Amino acid sequence: MDTEAQAQLIEDRLVTLETMPVTDDPSARVAFAHLTTTVARVNHLSAQVQAQAMMGAGTAPVDAILARLSQWLDRLVTVMARIVANLKNATSFSVSVGSNVSVSVTFTS
Numbered sequence: 001m002d003t004e005a006q007a008q009l010i011e012d013r014l015v016t017l018e019t020m021p022v023t024d025d026p027s028a029r030v031a032f033a034h035l036t037t038t039v040a041r042v043n044h045l046s047a048q049v050q051a052q053a054m055m056g057a058g059t060a061p062v063d064a065i066l067a068r069l070s071q072w073l074d075r076l077v078t079v080m081a082r083i084v085a086n087l088k089n090a091t092s093f094s095v096s097v098g099s100n101v102s103v104s105v106t107f108t109s
Helices: 003-019 025-055 062-086
Strands: 090-097 101-107
Touching (some): 003 062, 025 062, 062 090
16 A cells, blocks of 8 residues: 555544544443554554655655644544543543654553
């Protein structure tokens, strides 16, 4: 799958996440599973673009992908807030960005 097709798949997954009804714990768990798969796809694309750029073989401008990554992260944070608000015993969440994107949720016992 080429870079643009992967980016479009991420866009589609984000739209799905943004329109998913998240009203209770079971629906929040489904949304969180969808979110983690989306984050994995973002990480895969980011790593692929970085590797292509290092080798000089990039098919998509790195700056364009990085700009989209920034937008995707904003959207992920917005979705995470809605998901965590409906996860039973969840108290907070974090999104970390470095060489990869990671998400975590804190629960009370």
